Amino acid sequence: MVRKKATLIDVDYRIKGGKTLVRLLLKGRHLVRLYDEYEPYFYLDAPKGAEKEIMGAKVPSRDRQVSPTRCERAAMSVLGKEKEIWKVYCERPYDIPHVSGELAKKYPVYENGIPFGRRYLIDKGLAPFTELTYEREGRFIKKIISKRDSKVSLRTMSFDIETYNPKGSPRPDKDEVIMISYEIDGERKVITSKKIDRDFVIVCKDEREMIKKFLETVKEKDTEVLLGYNSTVFDLPYLKARADANGLDFSIGRDGSSFRVRRQGIRDVAEITGRIHVDLYPLVRFMGFIGAFKVSKYTLENAYEELTGKKKLMVGKLDIWKMWDDENLSAALADYSRFDALATMEIGKILLPLMVEMGRLTRLPLFDVSSATAGQLVESLLMHKSFEHRAVIPSKPNDALAHERELGPIKGAFVKLPQPGIYENMVVFDFRGLYPSIITSHNIDPFTLNPPKSVPDSDCFISPNGHRFLKKPRGLIPTVLEELIKMRGEMKKRLKKADKDTPEHEQAFARVQSLKILANSYYGYLAYPRSRWYSRDCGESVTAWGRHFIQETIEKATQSGFEVLYGDTDSIFLLLGSKTKEDALSFMKKVNSELPGDMELELEGFYPRGVFVTKKVSGDKETGAKKKYALLGEDGRIKIRGFELVRRDWSAIAKTTQRRVLEAILKHGSKEMAVKVVKDVIERLKQGKVPLEDLTIYTQMRKDPRKYDIKSPELSAAEKAIKMGVQIERGTVIGYVITKKGSTISEKACLAEYAQDYDPNYYIDNQVLPSVLKILKELGYSEDDLKFKGEQKGLSSFF
DNA sequence: GCGGACTGCTTACCT
């Protein structure tokens, strides 16, 4: 028996000799794989006398008829009630869905659909990135003695490929890989088959040797984490296809295997045995989606530039093959290729610490956490906590139930209609973590919901829509959420104390971030139709209380003599008017003294000026627009929400002009300046002086280009490009320009790369003017002033 | 035959 220490990295399982062996990947000085025997099982809520019936179940599994191996009674908390149920064991993890599926026809089944590696982590109370002290015998773990947080560093390689693309997009069956760049341990190289005079270039005799060299390097460097950018969809499959074409095994795994692509939700993930493949592209998108890091475009270039603040070396994608063919330019192409590996590595350095902390927190291994959805993060932690509380983990709903849940969406938040205009001296308050604090303050949980009638109202929280929640005992979800909020508070203190640019600071930052992301996802998970802990009544109650508190606060503010301009979900915008900042703060204090539990109204800020605009409507009803405003902060910065300016599907020319108009009005209070800005831009547009990149409109194709019902400008541009050989599929963000050629806007649309000219009238009438007029209108320009009734030329004639 | 009102599809935003 040997006592050892190592950090837990990953976990999966193998079947050997009819036994299921959990396989742990640990890192001490080196990576080691150790095994532990563990039996797969699920729970069944069947009567005491059902043993014969359970053991008698016989169903086809993967390769043969299987039955449970044994079963036993277990005392558990089942959907909020203490009772005895059956714990049913099977030989192999993949027998579980078959056997439980059969028995589910008659009795409720719990804890299904848990991947076996995770099952093991849950039952042993283990989290990735913790250091285990354990006793081992041969290749088996005998006993885990202790565990603690660990700062493990993983050998990380970034990589990227360039391909020959004379037809626009490269064709994996014909077009060669011309460069493979990578970075590991500060060594940044480009593998290529052309003699290029650069000291970082590794020259191979042909494509086959290049791929071989790359695979050897991955192996020799003992790569533990492999970072790519869109590598699941592009680099890995392309390399594999080229390896096949060259009669080469694409043996990138630690055991010499290739990679496996698995469908996860709507996207694919690529797994590599013995290494952790992290595709940063979906990760960058996910970060934006949950509001952690937001980038305006998801290209490697843009993500790198916006996340690091540095400029990336670029070449035109369509020129790559020409550069390769041109002796004078192939060195520049190598520089670019090498930069891709660097950019990928740098993005990894920003996102990986966050993934590691999120993994620790949710107990998910790095690969899983890097490819997880928000729902999986929440669910993972809840499953662990549920186990700790000896409560059965609810099963995932089947498709029929999930679809049924989707049919009745839950009523959401309240948004107050603003009165359009320009205002001075405002104060904005918002509820800190509104939904999480509502959940913890009212003990909202599927199993504290609707107690028996015999429980008096005084022992319940009653939601505005009439649902009752037991005050005691605490539900699992409020308990876990409360822990997260508390941890975040403590971690924020630690973050403040830590010196910048230290490992402590980086870790505290990543933890604060992870905790925030996670805590904010609980409400969504409760109302998510495929959630194990779905409860329509809970979800409805959270939003009902949300609407209740924001509306109550608006009433209180009005009664206290403030004019309430706007509010959305958890925020209220007040006009100070004759009142002082102190009055506002004492109002906030008063509100807080009347709020229950953890709920708190916070000062978001004071704003000397702000503007709300009119909603664009056909007809003559004029109302304010929700979710669109601009505020001038006391520090001179402008906070802009919802305007064209913050949308990627508007051209830069419209957006910068709108920004300059807002600055002229909010900062300088000058409408003359604003009008001059607009006149100048229109003049430049008319003279054809505006570069195409300022006119490009970016839109994501959210469907397969063949599956649209109607023709839109972006679809029309995409179709033209596809004809020329450009690859455009679901998810591609395309940039297009409205050109002079054609009659409808769609006909005029053309992919930016191929555009030769632009239609100034479109950019004046449909881009610049609409986006600035809605603001200028608040300065007293009347509708008629701006429209020039009867004028056929449209708005452009006004300026 | 033309413009305005309106609808449906679509995207991207706010919290």
Next chain:
DNA sequence: ACAGGTAAGCAGTCCGCG
């Protein structure tokens, strides 16, 4: 594939208009 609420563009259709 965590939720709902919202604005707004463009294409297409309907409707009035002697």
